Amino acid sequence: MKSPSIIIIGAGIGGITAAAHLARRGLHVTVVEKNTHPGGRCDSFTRAGHRFDTGPTLFVMPLLYEAEYAALGVSGEAMHEMLGLQRVDPTYHLIFDDGSGLELTSDMKVMRDQLESIEQGSFNGFLRYMQEGQHHYNVSMERLVNRGFRTASEFFSLGNLPLLYQIKPLKKHYSNMRAYFKQPRLKTAFTFQDVYMGLSPFEASATFSMMPYTEIAHGVWYPRGGMYAVVDALMSIARKAGAEFLFSTTVERIEVGHSQARAVVLEDGRRLEADSILANADLPYVYKELLPDDGRAQQLTRKQFSCSVISFFWGVDKRYEKLSPHMLFLADDYRENFKSIMDDLTIPENPSLYVHAPARLDPSMAPRNEDTLTAIVPVGHMSDNGEQDGSALRDQARQSVFRRLATLGITDLEEHIKFEVCYTPQSWQKHYNLMKGSTHGLSHNLFQLGYFRPHNRHPVYHNLYFVGASTHPGTGMPTAMVSARLAARRIMDDLGIKE
Numbered sequence: 001m002k003s004p005s006i007i008i009i010g011a012g013i014g015g016i017t018a019a020a021h022l023a024r025r026g027l028h029v030t031v032v033e034k035n036t037h038p039g040g041r042c043d044s045f046t047r048a049g050h051r052f053d054t055g056p057t058l059f060v061m062p063l064l065y066e067a068e069y070a071a072l073g074v075s076g077e078a079m080h081e082m083l084g085l086q087r088v089d090p091t092y093h094l095i096f097d098d099g100s101g102l103e104l105t106s107d108m109k110v111m112r113d114q115l116e117s118i119e120q121g122s123f124n125g126f127l128r129y130m131q132e133g134q135h136h137y138n139v140s141m142e143r144l145v146n147r148g149f150r151t152a153s154e155f156f157s158l159g160n161l162p163l164l165y166q167i168k169p170l171k172k173h174y175s176n177m178r179a180y181f182k183q184p185r186l187k188t189a190f191t192f193q194d195v196y197m198g199l200s201p202f203e204a205s206a207t208f209s210m211m212p213y214t215e216i217a218h219g220v221w222y223p224r225g226g227m228y229a230v231v232d233a234l235m236s237i238a239r240k241a242g243a244e245f246l247f248s249t250t251v252e253r254i255e256v257g258h259s260q261a262r263a264v265v266l267e268d269g270r271r272l273e274a275d276s277i278l279a280n281a282d283l284p285y286v287y288k289e290l291l292p293d294d295g296r297a298q299q300l301t302r303k304q305f306s307c308s309v310i311s312f313f314w315g316v317d318k319r320y321e322k323l324s325p326h327m328l329f330l331a332d333d334y335r336e337n338f339k340s341i342m343d344d345l346t347i348p349e350n351p352s353l354y355v356h357a358p359a360r361l362d363p364s365m366a367p368r369n370e371d372t373l374t375a376i377v378p379v380g381h382m383s384d385n386g387e388q389d390g391s392a393l394r395d396q397a398r399q400s401v402f403r404r405l406a407t408l409g410i411t412d413l414e415e416h417i418k419f420e421v422c423y424t425p426q427s428w429q430k431h432y433n434l435m436k437g438s439t440h441g442l443s444h445n446l447f448q449l450g451y452f453r454p455h456n457r458h459p460v461y462h463n464l465y466f467v468g469a470s471t472h473p474g475t476g477m478p479t480a481m482v483s484a485r486l487a488a489r490r491i492m493d494d495l496g497i498k499e
């Protein structure tokens, strides 16, 4: 009997992982990717011996990666070996406005000394906060992240009711910090991770304390050669399983019938038919650009989107040993920062920002005696009326980075930059078709999570599926892998293929 065929639109983490699952189950899988290479947002480039990860730089939630690799037949041990993972500890160096710092580390003695010097009694608050984070992590993984919600009753069940107090979804993350710390800087130090979901801690639910917990308890890791190693590893699993990849091939539209998707039509006019279609391209973009207009795209556009970022990639002719791998410059006017980004869709006057120096972890990321630096400044996503002045925002972001580095005594960076590549919200949109240039897709507020998040199967076309950041469970590399496993499971169930 002929094996069922599937076309996957997009070779992001979700698309490649789904390709691997489905090919391993005997489906005929073709992945169609508009770019010249796989990875989507987990992208990289090399110039003059400088290697840059342009998207993710943090390998977090290692237990989730281990489980997802295991589901692809690769043990946790083999995964660590395959990716050449090293633990990054201290995970972050935080720098506040007055130049004082805090290193986040799993060394509890170092944490105690630092925290107590900032606020007496705060180490005890920290330990209690970690306990809450652990609880939120365990419950969320089991009850929310690792489950697909195909029907409303699976989500709104009596069994799920205790989640309302167990993981504090209705409480705001920042205000929840009152129970643990008095010092605003400590509240900042353990909530900034919400930006990874494209959220403000003043809007995010307290459930997200699971992020600082997993970073300290399970670690932040770094693959040999950078994050793109994850893409290479997944590609090798998918190809070995028999999945085929077509690069530099853009899908122009999905051809649909009454209740079925029939084919994808490519930009060059070719038409590829398959039994099923799985879209990994950003879900709101797929509804708006690839499917016939039935009103759903407009509904999605009105939903809340996560913020964007302006990223600078600098090849530098000098090594800045002062810079550690992951540095966060956190602004005291934290609340105002998020207001500017989320409400005004702009850049704060004194933005919190992130600087990454990968050569501290892997010297091969930069030529000898030189440095490879990335700076990321969160910014509002593109507005619908296109009023933002992109080049003004870019210049403002660049100057903010230089100003922040000067607080560390680094005042000569501009003179040592050999080349600069900059990604703005417009670049994110252009490179990966991300609606509004939003780097994390649909936001992760309470009413856009779980059953409320767009489902992994189209409500009308029953052989059209979705995978990736804007569907369940949400943004992040390991979560894209979870999304792929859940989508693949649904496809196989619909095709009657047993586990």
Ligand SMILES: Cc1cc2nc3c(=O)[nH]c(=O)nc-3n(C[C@H](O)[C@H](O)[C@H](O)COP(=O)(O)OP(=O)(O)OC[C@H]3O[C@@H](n4cnc5c(N)ncnc54)[C@H](O)[C@@H]3O)c2cc1C
Pocket (backbone or CB within 6 Å): 009, 010, 011, 012, 013, 014, 015, 032, 033, 034, 035, 038, 039, 040, 041, 042, 054, 055, 056, 057, 058, 059, 060, 249, 250, 251, 252, 280, 281, 282, 309, 311, 431, 432, 433, 439, 440, 467, 468, 469, 470, 474, 475, 476, 477, 478, 480
């Ligand atoms: C700046 C930044 C920093 C991040 N940092 C982290 C981090 O540190 N850790 C972490 O875990 N996560 C991080 N993330 C999030 C993570 O990168 C994403 O959540 C994840 O990679 C999304 O994968 P995805 O499966 O949704 O696919 P995507 O990455 O969205 O890939 C979709 C693919 O579809 C392709 N495509 C789109 N339209 C078409 C079309 N018409 N035809 C053919 N192909 C098409 C695109 O080119 C793309 O390759 C970061 C993201 C960004 C942008």
